[in-house]
Amino acid sequence: MKFKLNDSKDELPFKQEGEDMKDEVSSKSSGDSFFDKLFEELMNKRENSTNAGIWKILEEVKSTFSYTPKIGIVGDSGIGKSSLCNALFGREVFPTSGGGQGCTREAQTKLIQTDKGKFEITDLPGIGESPEWHDEYVDLYKKHIPEFDILIWAIKADSRAWKQAIDAYKELTCELKSCPIVFALTQSDKVNPSSKFCFEKMQPNEKQIININSVKERVVAEFDVALEDVISVAIVLDEETGDYKNYNLSSLVTRIVEVLPNKKKKSFTREAADENITEETQKKADKGFWDHIKEFAGDIWEEAEPYVKPLLGALSGKIISQALSKFKFW
């Protein structure tokens, strides 16, 4: 049966606290006292500080760090949108279908609570080759795109029926000025010669890579987008372990982090599954976060730096869940 939410917001049940992070939390028990000390120190300094601006900066650190990123995904039915979202965030965001033609013509939005924060994700139906729904869908996209921080436009790598999608995309120029977009070529393992894809290593073979690159070139030419914004991916559910295996999701995450504004980078990597975030991408997200804080601070950054600096190490990389819980004391 097709899962249909009819444009409603659905909150998934909370994960049991510590369920996902068990290893991390227990292996970093010393981190707790570190954060206790850090925040105690900041609170003491707060009493001595006469500059209210510093506390505005710390509030900005808090709100930027705990921001709820809003992600949109658009693509035709059965091309792997749900699988992509589930693998990207490392949890069941949307149920997957058997690959049959779905008929949901509404947006499906979910607000997902995790042990690190929240994120909101909206699945928009693809326009397919259905001219009769063109205007309805373009209106739907125009309504939702302004709410997103990032739009993932999914296209099946071995399909050629893109005309309606290209026309719709071109009608969204205005909305997309304020919403970065990346193109995900889904099910890249099915690109010819599909029998050559190595599922063990999740890697296409040389001939497939050549053909995937031609598909990318076509997307670049027909949608008039930059090559670096087109990323080929493949997702396979390992029936035995229940885990998703993927090809190239880390490249998709890297590109998303690159195109997101500084203020939003960190909250996205906070929610993406750790295995999809390379060290380099994590650094880019951290740098974007602190560049944003510096810009927010402006002239008083120098004065504020000694107060804010201890947070730099604490909020970098993946050591964030403890930090977030301590923010509640502010």
Ligand SMILES: Nc1nc2c(ncn2[C@@H]2O[C@H](COP(=O)(O)OP(=O)(O)OP(=O)(O)O)[C@@H](O)[C@H]2O)c(=O)[nH]1
């Ligand atoms: N071979 C292969 N199969 C995939 C891939 N991604 C998804 N699938 C399969 O394709 C089918 C549809 O995947 P979904 O993720 O449910 O696709 P969807 O776009 O969300 O579908 P609807 O919600 O019905 O629009 C499922 O059987 C998936 O297991 C992929 O990269 N490679």
Ligand SMILES: [Mg+2]
């Ligand atoms: Mg789906």
